[in-house]
Amino acid sequence: MNAFSLQGKTALVTGANTGIGQAIAVAMAGAGAEVIASGRRDCDETLEMMGRGRQMRLDFSNPMAARDVFAAERIDILVNNAGIIRRDDAVDFSEADWDDVIDINQKALFFTCQAFARAALPRGAGKIVNIASLLSFQGGIRVPSYTASKHGVAGLTKLMANEWAARGLNVNAIAPGYIETNNTEALRADPERSKAILDRIPAGRWGRPEDIAQTAVFLAAPASDYVNGAVLNVDGGWLAR
Numbered sequence: 001m002n003a004f005s006l007q008g009k010t011a012l013v014t015g016a017n018t019g020i021g022q023a024i025a026v027a028m029a030g031a032g033a034e035v036i037a038s039g040r041r042d043c044d045e046t047l048e049m050m051g052r053g054r055q056m057r058l059d060f061s062n063p064m065a066a067r068d069v070f071a072a073e074r075i076d077i078l079v080n081n082a083g084i085i086r087r088d089d090a091v092d093f094s095e096a097d098w099d100d101v102i103d104i105n106q107k108a109l110f111f112t113c114q115a116f117a118r119a120a121l122p123r124g125a126g127k128i129v130n131i132a133s134l135l136s137f138q139g140g141i142r143v144p145s146y147t148a149s150k151h152g153v154a155g156l157t158k159l160m161a162n163e164w165a166a167r168g169l170n171v172n173a174i175a176p177g178y179i180e181t182n183n184t185e186a187l188r189a190d191p192e193r194s195k196a197i198l199d200r201i202p203a204g205r206w207g208r209p210e211d212i213a214q215t216a217v218f219l220a221a222p223a224s225d226y227v228n229g230a231v232l233n234v235d236g237g238w239l240a241r
């Protein structure tokens with residue numbers, strides 16, 4: 001058996017139309033999984049890149065959007081990647097920017113995990129990969145709801161691992177460093193912030209979505225069967241600095 005193969009497994013990846021989610025979907029398909037690319041809009045480009053698989057509309061502005069998905073069919077791997085960010089000074093931050101981010105990044109993530117677990121626990125097998133952030137460990141600046149939500153993702157990943165590890169479910173998270181996606185467009189467009197970030201990354205470059213994707217494959221594969229409740233930073237060494 002190849003411990004890094006996803007052959008015979010079905011994986012649902014949220015926010016799979018672009019960025020990190022798209023790269024994860026493509027890498028999981030490459031590792032042999034049947035991938036359901038989910039997005040709040042179409043994932044045609046991802047399907048084309050995978051060469052197979054299918055798509056499913058899920059909009060997590062309703063945090064319960066995935067409630068019935070896992071009862072309807074067997075899904076072995078869940079990747080909670082969908083997420084948003086809002087920037088403003090803490091002193092000006094609006095309630096809407098708080099609620100929107102917490103709903104998608106944290107509430108939807110928890111209830112999607114819960115729905116998955118309700119179907120997977122009776123089978124005694126399943127893998128959950130949550131996408132956390134460096135702001136699961138650090139405070140960040142001008143992103144209060146994002147920081148709160150991603151600290152929450154790290155905590156919930158550990159809580160769910162504690163409850164479900166002995167019942168065959170692996171729950172882990174990846175904390176990506178600074179990755180070139182839509183999420184970081186504003187940072188990269190600001191020459192001062194961009195330079196300050198780059199100067200601190202030991203690897204000397206921004207990350208690429210593909211850097212995260214193979215870690216997700218590992219956390220979905222048998223190779224990681226004894227990894228539970230980990231929040232794995234894939235950050236070019238940022239947190240080591």
Ligand SMILES: NC(=O)c1ccc[n+]([C@@H]2O[C@H](COP(=O)([O-])OP(=O)(O)OC[C@H]3O[C@@H](n4cnc5c(N)ncnc54)[C@H](OP(=O)(O)O)[C@@H]3O)[C@@H](O)[C@H]2O)c1
Nearest residue numbers: 015019020040059060061081082083133178179181182183
């Ligand atoms: N880029 C980084 O440096 C970085 C670092 C740490 C963590 N992350 C995390 O990585 C994950 C992916 O982000 P990314 O960098 O790839 O950014 P991205 O390109 O903006 O991707 C975010 C994904 O989430 C989806 N999404 C947003 N709102 C949604 C909703 N209401 N329902 C369903 N899907 C929704 C987006 O769909 P649309 O395209 O339709 O908006 C998109 O597919 C996020 O959780 C983010 O917090 C990113």
